[in-house]
Amino acid sequence: MQEQKSRACDDLLILQRNKGDAGDWRQTQRANFHLEAPNDLSDTIPAWSKICIIVAHSTEIGRCSQCRQAFADAFCMPHFWWSYHFLRANGTFGCERTRNSGVETGFNTWSRFSVKKVEHDTRYKWYHPGVFTRLLPSTNQTVILAFDLDPPIKERFLRAVMKSDESWLNDPFWVYPHLLEQIALIEEPAVWAIRDHVRSIETEGKPEGRPQPDYRRLHDIARHAIHVNETLDVAVQNTEHILMQHESYTNSRPDNASPASEDIHLRLRSWQSFIGNLRCQSISNEKRLQNEVQLAFNTVAQHDASVTLEIGRATQMDSAAMKTIAFVTLTFLPPTFICAIFSTSFFDFGGDSGWSMSNKFWVYWVVAIPTTVFTVLVWTYWPNIRGILLSENE
Template identity: 50%
Template sequence: MTKTRPARCSILDIYEWDIGPGWSQRTVDLHEILSHDSKEDGVTASPRPAICIIFASANIIRKCELCRGHFIDKFKMPKVWWSDYSKKSNGYFGCQRSRSPNGQESFDTWTYFEIKKLEPTAIYSWYKLNIFVRWDGESHQTVVLAFDTPYDIAQSFRDLLVAPDPRDLHSPFWFYPHLLSEVARHQEAAVWAIRNQVREVEKQTLPLGRPNPDYRNLHDIARHALHVSETLEVAVKTIKSMLDRHRDLWPSLSDFDAEQGIHSQLQFFESYISSLSSRSASNEKRMLNEIQLAFNTVAQHDASTSVKIGLATQADSLTMKSIALVTLTFLPPTFVSAIFSMSFFDNSTESGWVLSEKFWIYWVFAIPTTLFTVAAWYFLQKKYSAPAPLREEKFHALNISISPNQSFA
């Protein structure tokens, strides 16, 4: 049954090393070979080299059923490795052993690390080290599948293995110290990139006026610090799983001294990355302290301004009270003088004071006007000084949603 060929095929960069000829490089289109039913292996040359490093794109291979099946069949890769949840994981280590018909054991190991690389310009990128290693116990051949490896890390692998020690190849875990040295190098750079940005924030001096912190930038640095801490914690757990598995397999491996040296190297990288995790946690706490300090500084400045406003308001209140007291003092005499200055009173006659018969007109207009003014004031006071919950209920009745102030996560 012929399988449908996808639009894109997987291009593999293959680097091979053997005693004598050294390193060689070639590029193959695996799908092109498989789709033509070629008898050529397409991946490893014949005779088989001692080391074969294959750089491939797992994202493209996942879309090609033919290529994916070839990797599963040839390298005994577990199908779970190609699953979605394995792809979305942030780190793991796995190991399985098999035995050939002549009794020789082979080991398949796979591991995954994530590293967040942060530039001084706040631009960041994710490095993903997704490695599958197949070690043949009979020929001691090692095939390393490096999926979606960044170019600079791929170059570092070639530099680290420019002259491998043939004795190291007798261990199925010989490649992992080289891998962990790259993990440690890039994680160290990630931790110090966060530390440098935190230090720049710590060195900033307070302005003379109201502080105006860049909260978005502060929270971005804190977010990067959290991600770096997460990747370091997962890396430590992954290396511990690697050490546990290597300790279990140690008695069944041939070269005790070589295995002891590899185990010591793995322990060193576990200790080193654990210390990086502690430094990353310190960066995280320092950044949170700076964010809290920024909030408190602004709050302190605003509180000081509020105190000044309160003192000014208090002074204005005393002045208004004085004015009100003077007004109340002179208001009764003013009212009395206004009453007696009306034309309803006449004291020019010889008989003395004369009160007009129409004086009732004054009360007819004065009393209703006063009552209307007091009622209007009471109605307006009650309408515009309603409690906050009542006002919110009115807004909700009009389908107006009141959203709280947003804060950065």
């Protein structure tokens, strides 16, 4: 267990940038800080550093109680950040001011996003990037805790942050235009991948014979489309909250208002519009896909209905033939019955004596009537009799 704790904190990637020099970055690695002195994280930001970026994995740190406490103590992180429900959420945004004896000690912001990257062959990968930022007003330094940045988000996000304009760094929201850009760059190909899948279904030719839609494929594409819509919804909501809180922050500090803050706000608005447009296209993809699913069901139902109609016509012809046979049989039944009776030995016909009937003719009716009644009763109650016999055998 000790080895797991150490590895969770050994994996931290720490990048620091000199004040006033956009090109001077230092990469350091701090190991086992939580084992000796949990509060030692505050020393991660020396006086010469303007920006400190710490890249970590929230899952690994979340398993280590000392690591969680170390981050909470050093950066005033809320404890719910490490909760199961927060880490499993599709997205969130929040911010707060930290104070000590009524004196503001920092301004914290945090956010998480969920992004589903869908490939053209229906393979997919989930991303759950999250950031926690802390601006120290006393020294005008910024700490960025970047969690769960998988490639290619990690490389592009770090590259964009490390090349940020110096004038932006006094605004605690300067990280979010870069983060939203990465979210959009992952969401856009996912939306177009869904669109390409839908388009390939729309352009498929009508097969001969009974249609055989690939319902499994339709289900998978629909599932991806729903997930992409969901993540875009959350991204739009997060962006709206970021804009609202950024506007509230700038209005609360009119003396610190600067063109850089206005530029950041405009950039956030731009990505809000871009992600909103992706959301509209994603909704269109889902509706088009649902239209294709309904068409597939209706096409199969129409084909089956036509087959059923043909079967009905054939059954109708068979019924007409059976009616003819029944009519002919019924026509010859009385003469057949009469012939059967008169052909018995109860009747005799002689040339001299004429017709004569045996005085034992009543025997025929004594045997025929009970036999007929028994046959009708057995035919009527045979289903019940068969059920009783089967239940006894079981």
